[in-house]
Amino acid sequence: MTGKGTLHPQVRVHSLYHSTTRRRIGLIIALAVLLFFSALIAAGIGTVAIPPGDTVLAILHALAPTVFPAPSGPQTSLIVLDFRLPRILLAVLTGICLAVAGTVMQGLLRNPLVSPFTLGLSSAAAFGAAVAIVIGPAILIPFWAFGDNAFIIICAFFSGWLSMMLVYSISRLRGTTQATLILAGVVIGYIFSAGVLALKYLTNNEKLRELVVWLMGGMWGATWNAVLLLIPITLICFVLLEWKAWDLNALVAGDDIAKNVGIDVNRLRLLGLLASTFAASACLAFTGIIGFIGLMAPHICRMIIGGDYRYLIPCSALMGALILLVSDTVARTIMSPVEIPVGIIMYVVGGFFFLFLILRARGKGLF
Amino acid sequence: MMELVIENLTKDYGDTRALDSVSVTLGPGHILALVGPNGSGKSTLIKIVATIFPKSSGSVMLDGTDVFEIEPAELARCVGYVPQFFSYTKYSTVFEMVLLGRRPHIRWSVTEEELARVQDALDALDIGHLAGKYVDELSGGERQKVFIARAIAQDPGLFLLDEPTASLDIRHQIEVMELMQKVARIKGSAVLVAVHDLNLAFRFADSVLMICEGRMAGYGSPAEVLTPEQIEKVYGIESEVVTTGRGSFILPLRAKRGVAGETSGR
Incomplete structure (x- = not known):
C-alpha cells in the first residue's frame, strides 16, 4: 500500500511522533530538575536553615571526604545527612512507588478508579499495622530483634499482600468482570477497615494514639535503613514495569x-x-497510610504527557515524588517546630490543583 | 502468504454448542465472507482462529501448524484481528492506536520504518489527517477505520475482521471492502471477514461460509451460497437475486413468519 498523493506522506506521522516525543522527554527532564531542586531546598529549610551550597557540600563531603571540605556549620552535616536526607528520600521513594503502582494498576485493570487504596491494599496494610501495634511484638519472638517498627512493617506488608491475593483470586474466577474486581477490592478494603475499627475500639488509650498516628501517615519513620531497603525495591519494580510499558499500551485497546x-x-x-503491590506496600509499611498520590498522580500525568506508558510511568513517578516531597516539606515547616500530618497539606493543595486541571482539561471525564 | 485450514471445529460453552464441526479452507489472496444471523457463531469462529477463545475440538491450521501451538509473538506477526468492539481511553491518539499494530515488530524504540508503516496504514484508510487526534473525538466510522488501520499496520498474512463495516456509512463500507480486496490481491493476504450485509459478501468475497446456530448452512462461491432458498432457510426472509447489467444483488423482500423462530436463537 502506498500513500495517497499527499505532498509528503512520510513527513506527517514522522514529525508528529518526533515532536510529541521531544515534548514528552522535555517534560520528564523538567520534572526531574524540579524534583532535584525541591529536594535541595527541602534539605535546607526547617528549624535550622541551611543554604543550598552547604547542603551540597555536606553530601559531597560524606561521599568523598578527601576531595570536598566539610560545610562550615558544625551541625550542618549531621542535620542534612542524619535527619533531613533520609526523610526527603523516603518521601521521594514513596511518591514514586505509590504513583507508579497507581498508574500501572489503572492501566492493567483499565479503570480510572483503581489505586493501591481502592483495591483494599491500604486498609489491609493498616490492619496489619494495627494488629502489630495492639498485640505488640511479643507473640513473634524472632522479630523482636528488629524492634517494634520492623514488626509493624512486616505485618502491614503481609496483610497488604493478602488483600491483593484475595482481589486477584476473585478476578481469576470464571466470568469475573472488571467492575466485579473493583467491587471486590472495595469490599475487601471494608472488611479490613472493620478489623482496624474493632482494634481501635478495643484497645487502650496509649496504643490508640500510636495507631491513630500511623493511620494518618507521615515521613517521621524515615531512617537510612528504611531508605536503603526501599531503593532497590523501587528500582526493581520501576524497571520491571517500565519494561512492560509497550504491553500496557496495547492493553489500552482491550484484552483481545x-x-x-x-x-x-x-x-x-x-x-x-x-x-x-510489592512497591506500594513496602512504602506504606514505612510511612503509614498515604492516600491521594496513587490515584491522582497518574491522572495529572495523563493530562500533561498523554497515555503512552513509556513516558507516563516515569512522569508519574516524578510527579508522585514531587507532590509528596513538597507536601511533606510544607507539613514539616509551616508550623515549625510543630509538624502537621502530610495528608492535610497534600489533600488540600493536590486536590485543588487536580480540580483546576479537570476544569481546564479537554472534554469531560477522565479516562 | 498464509493458508488457513479449519477442520471439524467445534466449540461448546457449557451445554451450549456454539460451533458444530465447521470445516473451511482459506487460501492466500482470497476473501472468505462469514455470514449468518446474530448469534450464529461468527464471532466465536473468528476469536478461536485468533486464539482468543480456546476450541473444544477440531483443528485450526495456519500453513500446516496448529494456531494454538504457534508462539504468541510469532502468531502476532501472522494474524491481524479487528474486533467488533473497541476499547480506548480519553488519552489514546489515532497514531498511537495504529502504532500498536507494529507492537509485534517493535522491541522498544520506534524506528523510521515503523513510522512509515503507520503512515501507509493511515493513508490506506484515508485517515492520515486524523493522526494527531484523540480517538474519542472521532465519529463512529472514523474510529472503526482507526482499528482497521491498526490491523493493516500489523501487516499480517491473515486478516480476521469481525464486522468491520458495522458502523460505517455506505461509502466507507465500499472503501473498506475495496481496501481489503486490494490487500488480498496485492499483498496476497488471506481475509476472513464476518459481514451482515449479504450484498457486500456477494460483491467482494471469493467464497462465502454461511453459518446458522453454529452449523455450516452453506459453503462455496457467493452465487452458490447466497441463493433465495438458502437465505430463506437461514434468515427466514423472502428475497430475490436481481441481476442487472453490472452484476447481481440480493433484494430482501419480507420476513416469513414461523421460519425465523428456529434460526434466530441465542
Whole structure:
C-alpha cells in the first residue's frame, strides 16, 4: 500500500511522533530538575536553615571526604545527612512507588478508579499495622530483634499482600468482570477497615494514639535503613514495569487486541499487579497510610504527557515524588517546630490543583 | 502468504454448542465472507482462529501448524484481528492506536520504518489527517477505520475482521471492502471477514461460509451460497437475486413468519 498523493506522506506521522516525543522527554527532564531542586531546598529549610551550597557540600563531603571540605556549620552535616536526607528520600521513594503502582494498576485493570487504596491494599496494610501495634511484638519472638517498627512493617506488608491475593483470586474466577474486581477490592478494603475499627475500639488509650498516628501517615519513620531497603525495591519494580510499558499500551485497546499483538494478558496482569503491590506496600509499611498520590498522580500525568506508558510511568513517578516531597516539606515547616500530618497539606493543595486541571482539561471525564 | 485450514471445529460453552464441526479452507489472496444471523457463531469462529477463545475440538491450521501451538509473538506477526468492539481511553491518539499494530515488530524504540508503516496504514484508510487526534473525538466510522488501520499496520498474512463495516456509512463500507480486496490481491493476504450485509459478501468475497446456530448452512462461491432458498432457510426472509447489467444483488423482500423462530436463537 502506498500513500495517497499527499505532498509528503512520510513527513506527517514522522514529525508528529518526533515532536510529541521531544515534548514528552522535555517534560520528564523538567520534572526531574524540579524534583532535584525541591529536594535541595527541602534539605535546607526547617528549624535550622541551611543554604543550598552547604547542603551540597555536606553530601559531597560524606561521599568523598578527601576531595570536598566539610560545610562550615558544625551541625550542618549531621542535620542534612542524619535527619533531613533520609526523610526527603523516603518521601521521594514513596511518591514514586505509590504513583507508579497507581498508574500501572489503572492501566492493567483499565479503570480510572483503581489505586493501591481502592483495591483494599491500604486498609489491609493498616490492619496489619494495627494488629502489630495492639498485640505488640511479643507473640513473634524472632522479630523482636528488629524492634517494634520492623514488626509493624512486616505485618502491614503481609496483610497488604493478602488483600491483593484475595482481589486477584476473585478476578481469576470464571466470568469475573472488571467492575466485579473493583467491587471486590472495595469490599475487601471494608472488611479490613472493620478489623482496624474493632482494634481501635478495643484497645487502650496509649496504643490508640500510636495507631491513630500511623493511620494518618507521615515521613517521621524515615531512617537510612528504611531508605536503603526501599531503593532497590523501587528500582526493581520501576524497571520491571517500565519494561512492560509497550504491553500496557496495547492493553489500552482491550484484552483481545493485546492478545492479538502477542501479549499474554493474564501473565501481564499478574506480574504487573504483584510488582505494583510489592512497591506500594513496602512504602506504606514505612510511612503509614498515604492516600491521594496513587490515584491522582497518574491522572495529572495523563493530562500533561498523554497515555503512552513509556513516558507516563516515569512522569508519574516524578510527579508522585514531587507532590509528596513538597507536601511533606510544607507539613514539616509551616508550623515549625510543630509538624502537621502530610495528608492535610497534600489533600488540600493536590486536590485543588487536580480540580483546576479537570476544569481546564479537554472534554469531560477522565479516562 | 498464509493458508488457513479449519477442520471439524467445534466449540461448546457449557451445554451450549456454539460451533458444530465447521470445516473451511482459506487460501492466500482470497476473501472468505462469514455470514449468518446474530448469534450464529461468527464471532466465536473468528476469536478461536485468533486464539482468543480456546476450541473444544477440531483443528485450526495456519500453513500446516496448529494456531494454538504457534508462539504468541510469532502468531502476532501472522494474524491481524479487528474486533467488533473497541476499547480506548480519553488519552489514546489515532497514531498511537495504529502504532500498536507494529507492537509485534517493535522491541522498544520506534524506528523510521515503523513510522512509515503507520503512515501507509493511515493513508490506506484515508485517515492520515486524523493522526494527531484523540480517538474519542472521532465519529463512529472514523474510529472503526482507526482499528482497521491498526490491523493493516500489523501487516499480517491473515486478516480476521469481525464486522468491520458495522458502523460505517455506505461509502466507507465500499472503501473498506475495496481496501481489503486490494490487500488480498496485492499483498496476497488471506481475509476472513464476518459481514451482515449479504450484498457486500456477494460483491467482494471469493467464497462465502454461511453459518446458522453454529452449523455450516452453506459453503462455496457467493452465487452458490447466497441463493433465495438458502437465505430463506437461514434468515427466514423472502428475497430475490436481481441481476442487472453490472452484476447481481440480493433484494430482501419480507420476513416469513414461523421460519425465523428456529434460526434466530441465542
